[in-house]
Amino acid sequence: MAGLSKSRLMSWHQCPKRLWLEKHRPDLLQFSAATQAAFATGHEIGEIARQLYDPDGSGVLIGVAGDMAAALRETAAALARPAATPLFEATFERDGLLIRADVLDRKAARLVEVKSSTACKDEHVIDCAIQAWVLETSAVPPESVALAHVNNQFVYQGDGDYRGLLVEKDLAAAILAPRQQVPGWLAAARQVVAGDCPDAAIGRRCKVPYECPFMAHCWPQTDYPLDTLPGIGKRLDELLARGYRDVRELPEASVGGKEALRVWRAARSGQPEPADPVRAELAALGWPRYYLDFETIGGAVPRWAGTRPYQPVPFQWSLHVEPAPGQLEHAEFLDLSGGFPARAAADALLAAIGTAGPVLTWTGYEKQCLGTLAAFCPEHADALAAVVERLVDLHPVVKRGYYHPAMQGSWSIKALLPVIAPELDYARLEGVHDGGGAQLAWAEAVAPQTTAARRSELRGQLLRYCAHDTLAMLRVVNFFSIPVEGQCLNGSRLT
Numbered sequence: 244m245a246g247l248s249k250s251r252l253m254s255w256h257q258c259p260k261r262l263w264l265e266k267h268r269p270d271l272l273q274f275s276a277a278t279q280a281a282f283a284t285g286h287e288i289g290e291i292a293r294q295l296y297d298p299d300g301s302g303v304l305i306g307v308a309g310d311m312a313a314a315l316r317e318t319a320a321a322l323a324r325p326a327a328t329p330l331f332e333a334t335f336e337r338d339g340l341l342i343r344a345d346v347l348d349r350k351a352a353r354l355v356e357v358k359s360s361t362a363c364k365d366e367h368v369i370d371c372a373i374q375a376w377v378l379e380t381s382a383v384p385p386e387s388v389a390l391a392h393v394n395n396q397f398v399y400q401g402d403g404d405y406r407g408l409l410v411e412k413d414l415a416a417a418i419l420a421p422r423q424q425v426p427g428w429l430a431a432a433r434q435v436v437a438g439d440c441p442d443a444a445i446g447r448r449c450k451v452p453y454e455c456p457f458m459a460h461c462w463p464q465t466d467y468p469l470d471t472l473p474g475i476g477k478r479l480d481e482l483l484a485r486g487y488r489d490v491r492e493l494p495e496a497s498v499g500g501k502e503a504l505r506v507w508r509a510a511r512s513g514q515p516e517p518a519d520p521v522r523a524e525l526a527a528l529g530w531p532r533y534y535l536d537f538e539t540i541g542g543a544v545p546r547w548a549g550t551r552p553y554q555p556v557p558f559q560w561s562l563h564v565e566p567a568p569g570q571l572e573h574a575e576f577l578d579l580s581g582g583f584p585a586r587a588a589a590d591a592l593l594a595a596i597g598t599a600g601p602v603l604t605w606t607g608y609e610k611q612c613l614g615t616l617a618a619f620c621p622e623h624a625d626a627l628a629a630v631v632e633r634l635v636d637l638h639p640v641v642k643r644g645y646y647h648p649a650m651q652g653s654w655s656i657k658a659l660l661p662v663i664a665p666e667l668d669y670a671r672l673e674g675v676h677d678g679g680g681a682q683l684a685w686a687e688a689v690a691p692q693t694t695a696a697r698r699s700e701l702r703g704q705l706l707r708y709c710a711h712d713t714l715a716m717l718r719v720v721n722f723f724s725i726p727v728e729g730q731c732l733n734g735s736r737l738t
Contacts, residue, residue, distance in 0.1 A: 246339040247432055248311070249373050255432040256369060257453065260443035264457045266436050272456045276679050281359070283683075284543050288359040289345065291405050291544055292391060293331050296346045296355065305332040311341050322349075322382055337377040340429055344374055346391070347383060354378060354385035355411065359543045361395040361552070363412045366452040371414050372421035373428075388414050393543050393552045401548025408544065408552065446480040465489040467510045471652035473502040490652075509648040515662075520644030521723040528635065528720070531600040534563040536712035537612040538681045538705070547583040549619065556619075557612045558584040558685055561709040562595055563717050571717075577705055579698065581689035585619040592616075593626050602633045603716055605656045610634055637716060645723070660715050663722040667715055674704035681708060 255262040264271060274282075293304065303321045307314040314334035321327045328349035335342055346355035356371050367390050375388050391409040399405070435441055445462055449455045462468065467490035469475060469482055478499070487493055490510045498507045509515065539555035540546075550556060558579075564572040574595040578584035596602065604610070610631055617627040642654040650658040657677070661668045669676045675684050687693055688701040 246311070246336065246341050247429065247436070249340070249342045249370070249377075252340065252373060252428060252432055253366070253370060255435060256366075256428065258443050258448055258455065259432075259435045259441045260461065261455050261457060262432060263435050263438075263440050264460070267440070268457075268460075271460045273459050274456050275454055276677065276683075278454055278456070280679050280683065284359045288393065288409075288543050289357060291408060292346060292355075292357040295405060295409060296329055296348070297331070301326060302329045302331060303327045305330065305334055305343070307334075311336075314343065315341075335377050335381050337380055338426075338429065339433075340373070340377055340425075342374045342377045344378070347385070349383055352383070352386040354388045355391050356389070357391045357409070359393055361393045363390050363392060363414075364452065367392075368414060368417045369421050372418040373425055375418055376422050376425040388418055390414055395552050397545070398551055399545035399548060405544070444480070444483065446483050447477070463488045467491055467648070467651065469493075472499065472506055473652055474499050475503070505646050506648075506652045509646055513648055515647040516645055518645045518723055521641055524640050524644070525720055525723050528601050528603075530565065530567055531597060532565040532720070533596055533600055533602045533633075534713040534716040534720075535596070535602050535604055535609050536561050536709055536716070537609055538678065538685070538709050539612060539615075540682055540685050542682075542686075555612070555615065556583075556585055557588045557616060559681070559705060559709050560588060560592055561706075561713040562592070563710075563713040564595075564597075565717070573710065573713075575706060575710060577702065577709075579685065579688045579702060579705075583619075585616055589616040589620045589623045589627065593623060593630075596630060598629070600633065601635045602630060603635050603637055603720065605636070605712075605716055606638045607636060637719060641719065641723070656712070656715050656719070659719065664715070664718045667711065667718060669711065672704075672708055672711060674701070675708040681705060
């Protein structure tokens with residue numbers, strides 16, 4: 244049916260051009276993996292909300308997806324049954340603006356919008372204001388409006404009871420002003436849809452409050468985009484408005500701090516910084532050397548007793564070991580049982596990691612993971628604390644002493660590896676090639692409906708990805724241990 248949905252009006256609010264493209268050029272949509280994961284999280288929280296707001300099962304889910312006309316009819320039929328409350332995904336229309344209400348409590352005349360975030364945000368207020376405006380002329384105008392979001396202090400007891408996972412914020416006062424603006428927003432959005440593609444300045448709004456799926460279409464294709472400049476922040480819009488599109492175009496006075504100047508100089512020269520400072524630090528590492536990486540799962544809805552929303556729990560690790568120069572071993576752990584993996588992960592790690600020698604990581608995430616394992620396995624707390632004392636974070640070492648223009652303003656290992664070891668580029672991995680993909684693969688692998696063949700395939704992808712992370716760190720150390728081609732300071736050679 245013709246009309247604008249609430250989500251389309253929210254798109255207009257972020258950028259009129261986004262709305263026009265959604266309506267007229269959906270073929271250009273490119274949702275990132277992070278956005279797709281956010282959609283999945285939203286669905287997961289929605290299912291829990293239906294349990295919490297309908298404990299006796301008397302409610303009705305308006306289950307027509309993608310057919311707003313059918314959803315309107317189904318909602319009208321549910322409203323004709325007085326006992327049917329609450330309603331979930333109830334669909335309403337006013338002046339051609341369509342909404343689907345997460346929770347409509349008819350007895351209390353209450354609208355509840357459910358979000359998977361851990362706090363109420365400005366865009367949530369606008370979202371609720373739009374819904375309240377549509378509902379105020381309906382057969383069930385709400386007397387109160389609330390936002391239910393995830394309580395990140397909730398601790399799951401493992402008994403299937405998620406009461407307390409969501410907390411509500413009353414938005415009655417907050418939506419008063421934006422509610423009055425909805426008719427004007429709707430009129431402006433209709434003009435955009437009916438006209439030619441509007442001009443719209445690119446900038447920070449392309450990622451705030453949501454990453455726009457048309458960025459690849461709207462942003463200029465350049466070797467060094469402005470948003471790769473470290474610390475650019477709020478200055479991005481100003482510099483784009485002044486006509487700059489590439490880091491190399493910027494005058495030095497507009498670049499920013501020391502880190503940004505490093506990126507700017509390298510982009511203009513096309514040359515990397517010398518790696519000597521990195522070599523000096525890494526040459527002092529002792530033996531044996533351990534390269535450690537964890538993969539974790541931590542969704543909005545806790546799975547295991549004692550865990551909180553979004554708390555990352557290690558389910559996998561990879562450990563490459565150099566006992567001595569020229570020697571290489573590998574150990575790994577992966578739990579796809581669906582059971583709580585922390586204790587088995589800790590047991591296996593402590594058996595493999597020894598008691599002496601540096602444990603190399605990339606950023607401080609592994610330290611956090613070791614702390615999580617210690618919290619869940621107090622019998623191993625001292626041994627895990629001893630591992631923490633051995634940690635050597637490669638990220639700040641490399642960041643202090645090396646930068647290549649192809650790293651595009653980032654010192655992540657995924658940005659560094661194509662420069663120093665292109666054959667290990669993460670883009671070459673099949674299936675899982677980043678942490679978000681690892682979480683999605685784990686969730687699919689432990690799902691009851693997943694076939695044994697598919698689970699085996701996912702296991703292989705996860706093992707290859709995690710091992711790739713630790714092999715990548717080993718290759719980094721090896722690269723920066725070579726003062727001249729073919730000669731290693733430590734005498735080892737990676738094959």
